[in-house]
Amino acid sequence: MLPNPTLDQLQVFLAVAETGSFSAAARALNRAQSVVSYTIANLEAQLEVGLFERSGTRQSKLTDAGKAMLEDARRILADLEVIRARVRSLKDGLEAEVSVAISVMVPTALMVEVLKEFRDRFPSVSMRLNVGELGAVVDLVSSGQSTIGIGGAVFKKDDTLHVERIGHSFMIPVVAADHPLAAIDRPLTIADVREEVQLVVTDQTEQTKGRDFNVLSYRTWRVSDVATKHHLVRGGLGWGGLPASLVREDLLSGRLVHLDLEAYEQSEYPIYAIRKLANPPGPAAAWMIEAFRSGLTQCPSRSEFMNRRVQFGDAVAAE
Known part of the structure; x- marks a missing residue:
């Protein structure tokens, strides 16, 4: 038998x-x-x-x-x-609460737009929101602290998670307009940035422990989050990569300058909807995933973003 x-x-x-x-x-x-x-x-x-x-x-x-x-x-x-x-x-019917972890790579304007419509569509559903860096989104979903995650940095295979790509973002290297690197009127080489302070976000999770991404300088200042890094870059304390959606207004106003640095990897950064296989989303969470998917499909590619930035910059200069 x-x-x-x-x-x-x-x-x-x-x-x-x-x-x-x-x-x-x-x-x-x-x-x-x-x-x-x-x-x-x-x-x-x-x-x-x-x-x-x-x-x-x-x-x-x-x-x-x-x-x-x-x-x-x-x-x-x-x-x-x-x-x-x-x-x-x-x-079960509609969830009593939706707990979502959102990556800093998701455009802030899109996040606000989706959450505003979520509030109007599901007034009885409570919201628990975490905004995380790098591997934090995956950790929050894996630990059960968040029902769904909208983000990237899926570095380790986990058979308990359902991971689906729903869009993209990208990082671009920037510096304050009064920083010495901004005054170099040519494409930059690694030699140009090696001795300048590079601001780097250190992941607080196990997902990317011991790994660095696009760290090119010998001199690094490590910070805990993207928001702090953004403020320090704008303050002229160093250069670093930041989400394009976060620095768009800074680039248009001239407060920050995009560094033409070929050695800095600027490929598109995938954004995923992440959830536990054993915990499929309810109606409200499912709607949120689709809303982010729809919004992220409208995000321009890196080349489209840079072309628009140049066009806007020329228009501002002409005024």
């Missing part, structure tokens, strides 16, 4: 594998350790393979067969969570 492990057996197996011991799994599942041991013994008997090494140590180490089965168990239980979540969504 073919083995037919139950969902409960797989849940207990996964708990032991992830906690590292039978006693820790028992505490996590709020069961007696003897029940956990009995469940695993029955599962091994059905499968006719040992899943854990009995070495006498407190740690429960997976056998090769246990390691092979681990991903299958995770997949089956993840599918179960999807089924449960779908049933909940069919039974």
Whole structure:
């Protein structure tokens, strides 16, 4: 007879594998350790393979067969969570609250526009809003603090998350108009910026720990958030990359100057809608995702943005 492990057996197996011991799994599942041991013994008997090494140590180490089965168990239980979540969504009505994490790369004007319409459409739904840097959006969704995330920086594969690209943004290197780099009337090289202070946002999450992006200067000032970086760049304390939507008015007014620096990667930065597979969005959250998708499709590409900026700048100069 073919083995037919139950969902409960797989849940207990996964708990032991992830906690590292039978006693820790028992505490996590709020069961007696003897029940956990009995469940695993029955599962091994059905499968006719040992899943854990009995070495006498407190740690429960997976056998090769246990390691092979681990991903299958995770997949089956993840599918179960999807089924449960779908049933909940069919039974439940409008959410009482929507918790959303939004990346600083999302244009502020679009965020305000979407949230204003959300307030009008769903007056009974409370809002919990987090604006995050780099990997913070993914962390907030993964931890369950936010129902949905609108942002990027998805650096690690996570099978528990549903990630869908809905638009783009991009970073551009800028400097204050009175900064020495702004006075160089030619394309810049790395040598031009190496000795100038570069302002860099340091991610506070594990998503990009130890990784730097577009750091070209030997001298760096590290700050905790984009808003602070924006203020320091405008104050002439250094140069750095900032979201194009954030500095558009500064560029048009001449307060900031775009640096023609080929070494700085300026490709489009994808923006995703992120949620847990086991927690599909309700009507209000689903509407919000589509509203951001619609708005982000109107965002210009980098070349279109720069062309518009040049045209506006010429018009202001002519006045």
